[in-house]
Amino acid sequence: xxxxxxxxxxxxxxxxxxxxxxxxxxxxxxxxxxxxxxxxxxxxxxxxxxxxxxxxxxxxxxxxxxxxxxxxxxxxxxxxxxxxxxxxxxxxxxxxxxxxxxxxxxxxxxxxxxxxxxxxxxxxxxxxxxxxxxxxxxxxxxxxxxxxxxxxxxxxxxxxxxxxxxxxxxxxxxxxxxxxxxxxxxxxxxxxxxxxxxxxxxxxxxxxxxxxxxxxxxxxxxxxxxxxxxxxxxxxxxxxxxxxxxxxxxxxxxxxxxxxxxxxxxxxxxxxxxxxxxxxxxxxxxxxxxxxxxxxxxxxxxxxxxxxxxxxxxxxxxxxxxxxxxxxxxxxxxxxxxxxxxxxxxxxxxxxxxxxxxxxxxxxxxxxxxxxxxxxxxxxxxxxxxxxxxxxxxxxxxxxxxxxxxxxxxxxxxxxxxxxxxxxxxxxxxxxxxxxxxxxxxxxxxxxxxxxxxxxxxxxxxxxxxxxxxxxxxxxxxxxxxxxx
Numbered sequence: 507x508x509x510x511x512x513x514x515x516x517x518x519x520x521x522x523x524x525x526x527x528x529x530x531x532x533x534x535x536x537x538x539x540x541x542x543x544x545x546x547x548x549x550x551x552x553x554x555x556x557x558x559x560x561x562x563x564x565x566x567x568x569x570x571x572x573x574x575x576x577x578x579x580x581x582x583x584x585x586x587x588x589x590x591x592x593x594x595x596x597x598x599x600x601x602x603x604x605x606x607x608x609x610x611x612x613x614x615x616x617x618x619x620x621x622x623x624x625x626x627x628x629x630x631x632x633x634x635x636x637x638x639x640x641x642x643x644x645x646x647x648x649x650x651x652x653x654x655x656x657x658x659x660x661x662x663x664x665x666x667x668x669x670x671x672x673x674x675x676x677x678x679x680x681x682x683x684x685x686x687x688x689x690x691x692x693x694x695x696x697x698x699x700x701x702x703x704x705x706x707x708x709x710x711x712x713x714x715x716x717x718x719x720x721x722x723x724x725x726x727x728x729x730x731x732x733x734x735x736x737x738x739x740x741x742x743x744x745x746x747x748x749x750x751x752x753x754x755x756x757x758x759x760x761x762x763x764x765x766x767x768x769x770x771x772x773x774x775x776x777x778x779x780x781x782x783x784x785x786x787x788x789x790x791x792x793x794x795x796x797x798x799x800x801x802x803x804x805x806x807x808x809x810x811x812x813x814x815x816x817x818x819x820x821x822x823x824x825x826x827x828x829x830x831x832x833x834x835x836x837x838x839x840x841x842x843x844x845x846x847x848x849x850x851x852x853x854x855x856x857x858x859x860x861x862x863x864x865x866x867x868x869x870x871x872x873x874x875x876x877x878x879x880x881x882x883x884x885x886x887x888x889x890x891x892x893x894x895x896x897x898x899x900x901x902x903x904x905x906x907x908x909x910x911x912x913x914x915x916x917x918x919x920x921x922x923x924x925x926x927x928x929x930x931x932x933x934x935x936x937x938x939x940x941x942x943x944x945x946x947x948x949x950x951x952x953x954x955x956x957x958x959x960x961x962x963x964x965x966x967x968x969x970x971x972x973x974x975x976x977x978x979x980x981x982x983x984x985x986x987x988x989x990x991x
Contacts, residue, residue, distance in 0.1 A: 545572035711744030795820035872906025
């Protein structure tokens, strides 16, 4: 129903001089969608209040409401072009009046948990990149065609928005930080098995993929009014450092059905571990923290194991903020399992002694589009030391990449076998007593792997090289474009 509208918005953005990358497209679509969503939500609440004889106080005042400036209508419901701002007048209004007004909500809000605060935070973090008021007018009229009134409409919009986030992730570099393949997320959730009543946390939430997919997982079946309210208000918490990802995370959760998402705009790693109390801890942690980053010395002082590696700091944070008997699924680069530096060694020792690291999923190269590193997923429960680790080596039987992305079917066997910790050609058990105590090396060494297949035909090898070259060229072109912006 809305797919063509999204394509039309993209066409407008593609011609707009102020938008040069997929990240720009997603950012600009996000603030427009957010304001249209907010207008639909307010009108719905006003109607509900009217039906029970009450009045509703609008959050956004009359002159700044979507229906006043973005889509003024005639009596017959068509756009009133005589009163609709266009050209420089429209750009001037958005930059000088609308954005400053919306930014002011942050100061006027009663608490960070309110939708008012989220409005102020969003519009303090992004800017209008439209330079042509005629392009913006076109985009506004396309966005006005979208409706957020029913769950079905939100569901369709969430799929289209997810596709936009995926394209942004495939563009490489910064975009890739925000996007974890959804089939991998869904498999992690099926293993961790969050339940209604659990508090679920992602301290590096990016586009909120783990939180959105957890919501979809928990929404299955018939739920009581109390359970639905729990999902809305007290189940999900995300933290995100980067401005664009923060905005995308909020919009993504709204489209999945969470009206006022609890996404906090902060650098999680500035929190000192010694300040985390039991009441702040979570039942479930699902995360793919950024790796390869380098944190400053003062940030490292917040952690017992000092290291500049961002992912290792996040892992310490997750272990600390997980409740006793809480469950976690965390993506990390596979070198964590075998690195011989002091930080890696100490962190492995801490994980094995304070948690039951019961499962390690070894992901093939190319699982994360545009990322050269190989990754593993650590599944652990806090409170008892590790006795045995069940490993699974994921092998979809094809080279992974942009045109060969991960599917849900690729992970079905892993989820099924993990429930029984069965040993197969792709899976095996390691007794922690057999792990070398000096190094605590946990690297993936499959003892059950069948003998290597015979040498491949030269043409098959040449075809694979050509495909990899083409993919590398595309990724480099994307990075070049982003560096230019």
